[in-house]
Amino acid sequence: MPLNFRTYHELTDPDRSGLPEQIGAQRRRVAERVAGVRQVVAVxxxxxxxxxxxxxxxxxxAVARRGRPVGVLDADLNGPTAPRLLHLPVARCTLRGDAIEPVVNAEGVKCFSMGLLVEDGRPLAFRGPEAESHVWRGALEAAALREFLADVAWGPLDLLLVDLPPGIQRFQELADLLPAPPAVLVVTIPTPESADAVRRALRAVHDRGAPCLGVIENMTGGPFAGDAGDSLAREFDTPLLARLPFHPGVHAWDALAQRLGSAS
Ligand SMILES: Nc1ncnc2c1ncn2[C@@H]1O[C@H](COP(=O)(O)OP(=O)(O)O)[C@@H](O)[C@H]1O
Ligand SMILES: [Mg+2]
Structure with missing residues (x-):
């Protein structure tokens, strides 16, 4: 495995005085790695x-079909889905010098995911004492995100989409690591419950000073009643970029990519 994960034992070793310096060095590497990326967008x-x-x-x-160089960083470490959704070829990441090359799909989307490192279907297993599992798990997940951002060589990209796990924690970590807070795309289903959860996330985004590019309402016109997309867009004065039905066709994706291109 090319990544240099530190174990719980190493993180909690009495002599961990070098850790802040290591993190500072990693942040500089992250800045270099994303220097060629025009826009980082957290989903x-x-x-x-x-x-x-x-x-x-x-x-x-859809962005790749428009001929724009695009990447996806799957930041859901425990439920990585990007390799399957992007129909990535079964490939191992290659290491070139000190950099990991992302895997490229048939349409040209570059992707990096924990799913490329762990065996199919197996959750990420961290070694550590059971009693404190939530503590070291969080610390190691944050460390893994740092390693990803510091080590993956995206090359020049128009857009790097970062697919986040649920909640706001990983967004905060991402904003801490990048030279500037990433722009944000929010996804909701039409229901009021989803609107409530997204509202909390959008407040955190706002407090962080991250620009919101817009709201995407997904699974519109199906069993979920509500107008979460419209109401969130109004409330946060941000565009409703798309209302996507179940199984949207190519035209719906292309229209979204076009709207995003003019919004960003
Ligand atoms: N518009 C859609 N049409 C059909 N299936 C969808 C649509 N949106 C999501 N899904 C499916 O719903 C499930 C949850 O979506 P997923 O993208 O994994 O959610 P999240 O990343 O927010 O947890 C997946 O099985 C996905 O394929
Ligand atoms: Mg997901």
Missing amino acids: LSGKGGVGKSYVTAGLSR
Whole structure:
């Protein structure tokens, strides 16, 4: 495995005085790695299962069809879905010098995902004492995100979409690591419950000073009643970029990519 994960034992070793310096060095490396990326966009919502990963994949493919260089960083370390959604070839990441090359799909979308490192279907397993598992797990996940951003060589990109797990924690870590807070795309389903969860996430985004590019309402016109997309867009004075039905066709994705191109 090319990544240099530190174990719980190493992180909690009495002599961990070098850690702040290591993190500072990593942040400088992150800045170098994303220097050729025109825009980093975090895809988030307050909730799981609303289609963040599905939308990230569909949008990235549409952006690639428009001939723009695009990448997807799958930052869901425990439920990586990007390789399957992007139909990535079964490939191992290659290491070139001190950099990891992302895997490229048939449409030209570059992708890096924990799913490329762990065996199929197996959750990420961290070694550590059971009692403190939530503590070291969080610390190691943050460390893994740092390693990803510091080590993956994206090359020049118009857009790097970061597919986040549910909640706001990973967004905060991402904003801490990047030279500037990433722009944000929020995904919601039409229901009021989803609107509530997304509202909390959008407040955190706002407090962080991150620009919001717009709201995408997903699974519109199906069993979920509500107008979360419209109401969130109004409330946060941000565009409603798309209302995507179940199984949107190519035209819907292309229209979203076009709207995003003019919004960003
Ligand atoms: N518009 C859609 N049409 C059909 N299936 C969808 C749509 N959006 C999401 N899905 C499916 O719903 C499930 C949850 O989506 P996913 O992208 O994994 O959610 P999240 O990343 O927000 O947790 C997945 O099985 C995905 O394929
Ligand atoms: Mg997901």
